[in-house]
Amino acid sequence: MNTPFIIDAHAHLGPTQAFEAHHRELDAYMDILDRLGIELSFFSAMPTLENDFETGHRMTLEVLGKYPDRLRATGCSIPIGRKFRWPILKT
């Protein structure tokens, strides 16, 4: 069977305060991608969505480094105020 090139445009990785995500760890997530035939996935690291930008962006870069061909990421910050910055992503 020919296989289409499937891109997942919305995914999440990592822990969250709200609930216990069963497949939150990277290996479990990569297993889901393999099972469903997804070639490329755009993810957000959960800490960035809960205002822990430093932790979230460090996690983002670490994960991207492990699977540079399979993953893409979105950064997240609050684009107002004097503290707005992308320190991690500039390194």
Next chain:
Amino acid sequence: MNNIDYTLALRQMTDHLVAEAAALEPYDALVWAGYPACAFQVWPDAAAVGRGLEASPIRRALISHTVGGMHDATAGNQALAALLEALPGGYGVMTLVPETAHDEPVVERRIAVALRRGMRAARILPKSHRYTLKTPGVDRLLEALEARRVPLFIPIGQTDWNEIGTLALAHAGLAILVESAGHHEYLNMRAALPWLEKAANLLVPTNRQFLAGGLELLVERLGPERVLFASGQPIEDPWSTLALLVKSRLPEAARRLIAHGNLERLLEAVVVEDSEE
């Protein structure tokens, strides 16, 4: 990028998924007949239900009626009984409300009549029908269901986990299917899982279970005997939960229990005939 014929490839993928789903012989615990308030499809009568199921890999279903769910319990049960007469082999879910007077065995009689007319499960809707699970009369209704081993659906949005858990412990012989405990309740796992683990008679239909790993989590914590395939079609897309089951990492035996075995076991246990009737 490549020379893939995407139309053909997607058709092949779909055909493969349908074949895998059909092999599980799914028995859908939640199919709606009637006119829902909001849906892209409606199955208003037995013919439409039959056609709808025929178009999917789901051949057997436990039917609920929107009139019972959204309007009046008695009218809904009558509409569903009439529909079941035209749907040979089909079973239904009666809608019940607690009685407020106790001068005759009204609830018991209503359940007996409904069972004879093809109902094999019940649903209560405390929020919609303006009472709570602590209202006097609810216990009697639950005892009547428990005596006949009639499974009971309660949508989680109609109450909360503390009420359902307390009720389950008080009626340990009653199979309670906590309906629509899907995406929203996945986010509420810290409130839901302790009750699910504590009360073994709480079961989880799979409708609105569309998060990766949700089924595996439930089976890991509760065992495969307490999860039942339910779609909520045609209001909800059956493939959201069916694909999750087909593509799960669960063993074949567990997937077959969820697909049909657990519901069959519940329905076979229902005491339909009453020697006193």
